[in-house]
Amino acid sequence: MENTITVAIAGLGNRGRWTYAELLRRCREMNARVVAVADPVADRRAEAAAAFGLPESACWADAADLLAGPRLADVLFVCTQDRQHTAHALAGLAKGYHLLLEKPVSPFLADCRAIAAAAHAAGRQVAVCHVLRYTPFFGYIHDVIASGRIGEVVSIQQIENVAYWHQAHSFVRGNWRRQDETSPMILQKSCHDMDILLWLAGRHCRRVSSFGSLRHFRPAHAPAGSAARCSDCTVRESCPYDAYTIYLTGEKTGILAGNDDWPCNVLAQHPTEATVRAAIETGPYGRCVYHCDNDVVDHQVVNLELDDGVTVSFTMCGFTSAHGRTVKVMGTRGDIWGDIEQNLIRVNEFGKPEQVVDVTALAEDLSGHGGGDRRLLADFLNSVRQGKASGLLTGIDASLESHYVALAAEHSRLHGGACVELDTFVRAAQP
Numbered sequence: 001m002e003n004t005i006t007v008a009i010a011g012l013g014n015r016g017r018w019t020y021a022e023l024l025r026r027c028r029e030m031n032a033r034v035v036a037v038a039d040p041v042a043d044r045r046a047e048a049a050a051a052f053g054l055p056e057s058a059c060w061a062d063a064a065d066l067l068a069g070p071r072l073a074d075v076l077f078v079c080t081q082d083r084q085h086t087a088h089a090l091a092g093l094a095k096g097y098h099l100l101l102e103k104p105v106s107p108f109l110a111d112c113r114a115i116a117a118a119a120h121a122a123g124r125q126v127a128v129c130h131v132l133r134y135t136p137f138f139g140y141i142h143d144v145i146a147s148g149r150i151g152e153v154v155s156i157q158q159i160e161n162v163a164y165w166h167q168a169h170s171f172v173r174g175n176w177r178r179q180d181e182t183s184p185m186i187l188q189k190s191c192h193d194m195d196i197l198l199w200l201a202g203r204h205c206r207r208v209s210s211f212g213s214l215r216h217f218r219p220a221h222a223p224a225g226s227a228a229r230c231s232d233c234t235v236r237e238s239c240p241y242d243a244y245t246i247y248l249t250g251e252k253t254g255i256l257a258g259n260d261d262w263p264c265n266v267l268a269q270h271p272t273e274a275t276v277r278a279a280i281e282t283g284p285y286g287r288c289v290y291h292c293d294n295d296v297v298d299h300q301v302v303n304l305e306l307d308d309g310v311t312v313s314f315t316m317c318g319f320t321s322a323h324g325r326t327v328k329v330m331g332t333r334g335d336i337w338g339d340i341e342q343n344l345i346r347v348n349e350f351g352k353p354e355q356v357v358d359v360t361a362l363a364e365d366l367s368g369h370g371g372g373d374r375r376l377l378a379d380f381l382n383s384v385r386q387g388k389a390s391g392l393l394t395g396i397d398a399s400l401e402s403h404y405v406a407l408a409a410e411h412s413r414l415h416g417g418a419c420v421e422l423d424t425f426v427r428a429a430q431p
């Protein structure tokens, strides 16, 4: 097909293979073809080779090896773990790839700047996967604000409901549980929120303060009768974090309830009752949540002061039954309330009847981060095809302020909630 974009993928995990590559496989209209992949897990390479018809010579065990030779594709998807992004992104840019770069860009501020500088020097496009900007939900709220219906934005309140089982899965037992191996949770989970809040407010951030801690998931809170693994626990039936409940019978999460997608596909390449049960019994996801080696927070609040005195109050919390975000935007002539999980937005212009918006009526496909994954990918491919980054909503320059704010929030949290001047903080981190 004419104008087909060729794609190399670093990291065939949940994002690289099961989000972006799967979208390319299913949506022919994206007109892009996977031509090379890298992942150290042989099963993942074999699966991708079969799915995309790749010869063994196009499948690498390490992204560094894929990137050592000549450029193999137009674009590189950087979907490895947080601390690997910098090396893979810089090597990719040096070889002339355009990048679809997973968030967080890097847990290190200087690395974020280095990637942006390299993208400019190479004249290549970098889309950071801040998928929320591409959701019909936040897009609609952004449009209402831009229309002036609620006047000038004065304050925004947002809550990220992590959900108790997601907290346990990713931030207690899973890949993002330790700050020294990955990123602070406020960056890892909530650079999305910082990005969307700055985008909605249309203002730059001046000052940041934050509090939070790892309050609950520690040995001191282990109930009597618990054990190192759920398989040996005598009180697991009364524990909401029981791995058998989350991964086997959980209504939204369990394989026996028909979910063979995330999070079950993190436990097993081919999730079935037997493979998931085996993973619980032998792997990291069967560990007691009170006896893991986790150290990232389980709750954190952040306050921002933006230009023109606009304020933002944000809460990220693992102790919620629901998943997803709620937002309230308060303007001089009205307010907007929204719940992305419920696909519901309420717009109130002061003194006028409320407008209730059913987000499901705004778009046909809300799968994958409320429809954000597919739209972000399509926009990136179109930008590359047209040779201009101007249309990209989440280019590297637009995306980095969210990272600076999240890193400043973490700095504040670690310094007793001290107020951090963002400009000074960013300048101090120059290489």
Ligand SMILES: NC(=O)c1ccc[n+]([C@@H]2O[C@H](COP(=O)([O-])OP(=O)(O)OC[C@H]3O[C@@H](n4cnc5c(N)ncnc54)[C@H](O)[C@@H]3O)[C@@H](O)[C@H]2O)c1
Binding pocket: 010, 011, 012, 013, 014, 015, 016, 038, 039, 040, 041, 044, 061, 062, 063, 064, 079, 080, 081, 082, 084, 102, 103, 104, 129, 130, 131, 175, 188, 369
């Ligand atoms: N945009 C979003 O909303 C969103 C959502 C979830 C995760 N993420 C981000 O995406 C990234 C990947 O997350 P994931 O959930 O797919 O993790 P994952 O663990 O499922 O996938 C990472 C993959 O990288 C592979 N890998 C490790 N070392 C490698 C190397 N040297 N070369 C090539 N591959 C290598 C691993 O084997 C694994 O398959 C993370 O940075 C994460 O923060 C973004």
